[in-house]
Amino acid sequence: MSKVSMTVNGQSVSEDVEPRMLLVQFLREQLLLTGTHVGCDTSQCGACVVHVNGRAIKSCTALAIACEGATVTTIEGIGSESNLHPMQEAFREHHALQCGYCTPGMIMASIDIVNRKGHKLDEQTIREELEGNICRCTGYHNIVKAVGAGAAAMAKTPA
Amino acid sequence: MYAFDYRRPSTLNEADLALKAMPGAKLLAGGQTLIPTLKQRLNRLPGLIDLGAITGLDGISRKDGTLVVGAMATHYAVANSAEVKTAIPQLANLAENIGDPQVRNRGTIGGSLANNDPAADYPAAALALGASFKTNKRSLTAEQFFKGLFETALEENEILTEIHFPVAKRFGYAKFANPASRYALVGVAVAETAGGVRVTVTGAGADGVFRVPAMESALAKSFAANSVSGIAVDTKMLGSDMHAAADYRAHLIGVLAARAVTLAG
Ligand SMILES: Cc1cc2nc3c(=O)[nH]c(=O)nc-3n(C[C@H](O)[C@H](O)[C@H](O)COP(=O)(O)OP(=O)(O)OC[C@H]3O[C@@H](n4cnc5c(N)ncnc54)[C@H](O)[C@@H]3O)c2cc1C
Ligand code: FES
Ligand code: FES
Numbered sequence: 203m204s205k206v207s208m209t210v211n212g213q214s215v216s217e218d219v220e221p222r223m224l225l226v227q228f229l230r231e232q233l234l235l236t237g238t239h240v241g242c243d244t245s246q247c248g249a250c251v252v253h254v255n256g257r258a259i260k261s262c263t264a265l266a267i268a269c270e271g272a273t274v275t276t277i278e279g280i281g282s283e284s285n286l287h288p289m290q291e292a293f294r295e296h297h298a299l300q301c302g303y304c305t306p307g308m309i310m311a312s313i314d315i316v317n318r319k320g321h322k323l324d325e326q327t328i329r330e331e332l333e334g335n336i337c338r339c340t341g342y343h344n345i346v347k348a349v350g351a352g353a354a355a356m357a358k359t360p361a
Numbered sequence: 362m363y364a365f366d367y368r369r370p371s372t373l374n375e376a377d378l379a380l381k382a383m384p385g386a387k388l389l390a391g392g393q394t395l396i397p398t399l400k401q402r403l404n405r406l407p408g409l410i411d412l413g414a415i416t417g418l419d420g421i422s423r424k425d426g427t428l429v430v431g432a433m434a435t436h437y438a439v440a441n442s443a444e445v446k447t448a449i450p451q452l453a454n455l456a457e458n459i460g461d462p463q464v465r466n467r468g469t470i471g472g473s474l475a476n477n478d479p480a481a482d483y484p485a486a487a488l489a490l491g492a493s494f495k496t497n498k499r500s501l502t503a504e505q506f507f508k509g510l511f512e513t514a515l516e517e518n519e520i521l522t523e524i525h526f527p528v529a530k531r532f533g534y535a536k537f538a539n540p541a542s543r544y545a546l547v548g549v550a551v552a553e554t555a556g557g558v559r560v561t562v563t564g565a566g567a568d569g570v571f572r573v574p575a576m577e578s579a580l581a582k583s584f585a586a587n588s589v590s591g592i593a594v595d596t597k598m599l600g601s602d603m604h605a606a607a608d609y610r611a612h613l614i615g616v617l618a619a620r621a622v623t624l625a626g
Contacts, residue, residue, distance in 0.1 A: 221409070245397045268389065
């Protein structure tokens with residue numbers, strides 16, 4: 203076991219972990235932040251996307267111990283049930299989910315798109331940028347609409 | 362994943378010592394290849410030596426006619442670097458089309474080249490541009506560096522530190538992405554360098570990245586898309602798998618070479 207310290211959703215955490223523990227296991231099993239999902243074994247689905255030092259990454263493809271000193275934000279850290287983040291609100295409003303399994307990763311990836319590409323996103327850009335997120339239910343159309351609307355809303359409500 | 366030890370050195374020298382102290386251990390860069398392999402238990406390692414805490418390995422700069430990219434520069438950093446975009450714009454474009462945004466945020470150029478996946482994008486560019494590879498021990502040419510499928514000249518304890526790309530007169534890269542993985546089903550790079558024209562192919566070679574001399578001499582005579590379109594590559598050199606048969610790959614090489622020439626301008 204080795205000690206790892208990081209900031210998760212604004213709180214400092216310091217825990218003993220095995221070197222092989224993935225960041226997603228650390229978040230879900232050690233910190234009980236089960237909003238971040240695991241949908242595949244191959245780093246392809248994006249259900250596990252979180253932000254590390256402000257960048258979207260796949261938490262199933264990072265070791266917890268390698269995130270020493272990092273700032274991590276998960277879906278739990280961006281809004282609350284009574285005060286949804288504009289991107290969460292856009293997903294709700296546009297019915298951008300069915301089973302909801304992919305949604306936390308989609309939302310974290312979408313906020314990262316806005317951080318990198320700004321608030322005016324055309325459909326083509328959104329579709330290309332969601333390359334790393336797979337949804338088995340929706341057929342993507344409503345997700346694409348939601349990301350465009352959420353991006354615009356984020357300009358009005360600074361996150 | 363099988364259990365392993367973990368070291369997080371803060372200098373190259375410490376990393377070198379850690380490698381020597383743990384025979385069989387591997388370096389961890391962005392982890393976008395290594396972690397999936399470990400997760401599938403395709404590999405069992407005594408330890409991982411994380412390059413992530415060593416400063417100065419991710420710089421990107423231009424020194425005269427050379428673009429110098431640190432091994433730990435992420436695909437995102439290369440894709441968005443003003444230096445890369447002015448020196449070799451299509452190299453930035455290549456990086457922008459690797460995998461997906463999350464992979465690009467983590468994956469590094471050094472990890473990609475050290476891994477030498479036969480379907481990876483960077484090997485085609487490095488061989489076409491005649492890059493040289495700096496390690497903590499020596500300097501290697503691209504010809505010396507690439508050694509067939511998933512194999513390079515890097516020794517067990519050797520750390521790739523910088524890739525030096527001579528700035529070419531023109532350079533283009535065109536890829537037909539595997540729709541599932543986004544790796545190159547076939548990718549073709551074309552460069553006009555001080556040493557002549559070079560055409561390289563990734564994704565298709567039975568033995569990894571390779572050059573196409575017939576296309577090189579055709580382009581040396583006339584650097585135009587229609588110079589390469591009729592030139593066929595011997596299918597015996599090419600891989601055949603569930604993603605594509607060798608003859609389909611051979612066809613794509615012609616199509617993509619012409620596109621790469623157009624992109625090179
Ligand atoms: C979903 C997905 C899609 C992808 N799509 C593409 C694609 O379209 N095109 C493409 O080219 N690649 C693709 N990749 C691979 C990606 O580019 C990886 O980032 C890259 O191959 C490995 O880089 P890394 O930094 O993640 O290395 P790691 O996974 O950390 O390491 C890979 C190997 O290189 C060794 N290594 C790393 N750094 C050094 C160094 N400095 N010196 C010596 N050895 C070193 C490691 O020991 C290991 O053996 C994809 C990956 C995923 C998960
Ligand atoms: S669980 Fe991380 S990409 Fe699928
Ligand atoms: S809503 Fe079910 S996987 Fe996307």
